[in-house]
Amino acid sequence: xxxxxxxxxxxxxxxxxxxxxxxxxxxxxxxxxxxxxxxxxxxxxxxxxxxxxxxxxxxxxxxxxxxxxxxxxxxxxxxxxxxxxxxxxxxxxxxxxxxxxxxxxxxxxxxxxxxxxxxxxxxxxxxxxxxxxxxxxxxxxxxxxxxx
Amino acid sequence: xxxxxxxxxxxxxxxxxxxxxxxxxxxxxxxxxxxxxxxxxxxxxxxxxxxxxxxxxxxxxxxxxxxxxxxxxxxxxxxxxxxxxxxxxxxxxxxxxxxxxxxxxxxxxxxxxxxxxxxxxxxxxxxxxxxxxxxxxxxxxxxxxxxxxxxxxxxxxxxxxxxxxxxxxxxxxxxxxxxxxxxxxxxxxxxxxxxxxxxxxxxxxxxxxxxxxxxxxxxxxxxxxxxxxxxxxxxxxxxxxxxxxxxxxxxxxxxxxxxxxxxxxxxxxxxxxxxxxxxxxxxxxxxxxxxxxxxxxxxxxxxxxxxxxxxxxxxxxxxxxxxxxxxxxxxxxxxxxxxxxxxxxxxxxxxxxxxxxxxxxxxxxxxxxxxxxxxxxxxxxxxxxxxxxxxxxxxxxxxxxxxxxxxxxxxxxxxxxxxxxxxxxxxxxxxxxxxxxxx
Numbered sequence: 001x002x003x004x005x006x007x008x009x010x011x012x013x014x015x016x017x018x019x020x021x022x023x024x025x026x027x028x029x030x031x032x033x034x035x036x037x038x039x040x041x042x043x044x045x046x047x048x049x050x051x052x053x054x055x056x057x058x059x060x061x062x063x064x065x066x067x068x069x070x071x072x073x074x075x076x077x078x079x080x081x082x083x084x085x086x087x088x089x090x091x092x093x094x095x096x097x098x099x100x101x102x103x104x105x106x107x108x109x110x111x112x113x114x115x116x117x118x119x120x121x122x123x124x125x126x127x128x129x130x131x132x133x134x135x136x137x138x139x140x141x142x143x144x145x146x147x148x
Numbered sequence: 149x150x151x152x153x154x155x156x157x158x159x160x161x162x163x164x165x166x167x168x169x170x171x172x173x174x175x176x177x178x179x180x181x182x183x184x185x186x187x188x189x190x191x192x193x194x195x196x197x198x199x200x201x202x203x204x205x206x207x208x209x210x211x212x213x214x215x216x217x218x219x220x221x222x223x224x225x226x227x228x229x230x231x232x233x234x235x236x237x238x239x240x241x242x243x244x245x246x247x248x249x250x251x252x253x254x255x256x257x258x259x260x261x262x263x264x265x266x267x268x269x270x271x272x273x274x275x276x277x278x279x280x281x282x283x284x285x286x287x288x289x290x291x292x293x294x295x296x297x298x299x300x301x302x303x304x305x306x307x308x309x310x311x312x313x314x315x316x317x318x319x320x321x322x323x324x325x326x327x328x329x330x331x332x333x334x335x336x337x338x339x340x341x342x343x344x345x346x347x348x349x350x351x352x353x354x355x356x357x358x359x360x361x362x363x364x365x366x367x368x369x370x371x372x373x374x375x376x377x378x379x380x381x382x383x384x385x386x387x388x389x390x391x392x393x394x395x396x397x398x399x400x401x402x403x404x405x406x407x408x409x410x411x412x413x414x415x416x417x418x419x420x421x422x423x424x425x426x427x428x429x430x431x432x433x434x435x436x437x438x439x440x441x442x443x444x445x446x447x448x449x450x451x452x453x454x455x456x457x458x459x460x461x462x463x464x465x466x467x468x469x470x471x472x473x474x475x476x477x478x479x480x481x482x483x484x485x486x487x488x489x490x491x492x493x494x495x496x497x498x499x500x501x502x503x504x505x506x507x508x509x510x511x512x513x514x515x516x517x518x519x520x521x522x523x524x525x526x527x528x529x530x531x532x533x534x535x536x537x538x539x540x541x542x543x544x545x546x547x548x549x550x551x552x553x554x555x556x557x558x559x560x561x562x563x564x565x566x567x568x569x570x571x572x573x574x575x576x577x578x579x580x581x582x583x584x585x586x587x
Contacts, residue, residue: 021435021436051360066552066554130381137380
């Protein structure tokens with residue numbers, strides 16, 4: 001399993017839905033090593049109906065960010081840029097909620113605050129309570145208390 | 149007692165620095181007179197009115213224990229699951245037909261009752277802090293299950309609320325009251341083992357066995373939104389709920405968080421480790437289930453005066469065989485291995501259970517719940533009070549953060565912040581879902 005190979009969401013679904021736990025583990029480790037190129041396909045499979053795929057996609061996103069951060073600033077910056085995309089245009093509520101959470105934890109430069117504020121305003125306007133809570137929590141982590 | 153004593157009205161107060169307070173607290177000393185605060189004061193023969201929050205698992209033991217106390221009236225029981233509530237109410241009616249008990253599904257309604265003096269809390273971990281803080285603010289003392297809180301910041305908030313309201317808290321580490329732990333403390337403190345600079349603690353961690361359950365409709369009678377409370381919203385899944393919640397980081401921290409307090413207790417009691425400097429954890433999530441908590445985790449904690457090692461399996465140490473949970477104190481003259489109910493001392497080639505020359509100097513407990521109720525009346529510090537419980541639980545939380553970030557964490561024990569690691573600092577807390585944010 002090569003972290004440099006190109007992965008799309010179908011590859012990840014196939015890898016994560018394998019029966020053998022050790023095979024899933026190998027795919028998981030490769031995916032979390034992908035850094036920024038792994039974000040979009042992982043966001044796309046968050047709503048999978050297969051609980052194995054859904055669970056692994058959720059935790060892989062966090063671990064991918066950890067991996068990128070431990071690799072260095074450059075790698076993390078690229079990941080954060082993809083998370084900003086997910087926050088604005090993520091394919092589902094799940095993906096946007098998770099992007100907010102990850103930015104809250106990993107955006108050391110706090111550049112994502114602008115995107116989070118915008119997401120919060122939009123979520124409140126559209127009465128998307130789940131997204132509003134996620135954005136509020138992320139902003140809180142970044143040191144900004146937001147009234148609900 | 150150190151510090152300057154002064155009188156405020158009819159209560160005795162002692163001025164001490166926080167450092168002095170913790171020093172005494174960690175020593176497990178008793179005798180500190182607290183303000184009676186907003187709660188009522190008791191004469192020794194008066195009855196204490198108790199309300200129980202969370203009765204799905206351990207909460208039933210709370211009800212049983214407190215119902216067995218002659219000076220306790222149980223006035224209220226609360227659970228977000230009506231089936232749990234009905235079962236426990238029925239059991240209590242059998243045990244104590246005299247109790248006029250009312251059921252609630254929202255703990256806030258129970259806590260707002262002015263006639264209740266004491267709350268016990270056996271909810272899932274992610275509710276421990278909020279229930280306790282609500283209770284403190286309402287002038288009630290709390291007997292709360294372990295672990296103390298879901299995350300480190302919640303423990304800090306609990307302590308602030310308790311001190312502000314001058315309330316009492318006892319952590320439900322029942323083993324603390326047992327004779328074996330008392331004797332281990334005496335033996336370790338006696339110096340018979342020489343200088344102790346290293347302790348290994350362990351708990352066998354096995355698979356969660358929860359598989360990959362699919363989401364389901366919320367069962368009738370369960371208030372799923374209230375069950376989730378401060379945790380992120382998710383659709384109902386039976387494995388995320390009762391009993392197996394602890395395998396999900398949104399609510400707990402797996403077997404590691406579940407058992408830490410039980411065995412770390414003996415180390416913190418006997419040695420009072422101070423000046424935590426760093427934490428480094430390694431581990432793995434489960435590959436055969438939806439659990440995201442560590443399936444296994446090992447961690448090394450460096451204190452000023454001690455290194456503490458947590459292991460997820462029985463270590464290869466003489467005397468550890470067959471002990472699924474335990475602690476080994478490594479001294480310069482010998483070692484002591486113990487679990488909840490047994491101990492073994494090794495001095496050279498000699499293997500013994502006790503050292504008769506070491507005097508019995510730690511006062512024995514009248515029982516963990518009895519001790520708490522006595523303290524509610526006399527306002528002394530309970531055996532496992534909050535300041536002590538928080539110091540003991542804090543390294544556990546840092547172990548989880550280090551595991552999640554896959555790196556060593558350096559800790560400033562005075563500021564209670566990770567040094568040069570903003571991400572780690574952000575994981576010390578978890579902002580709650582509206583309206584359940586900590587103040």
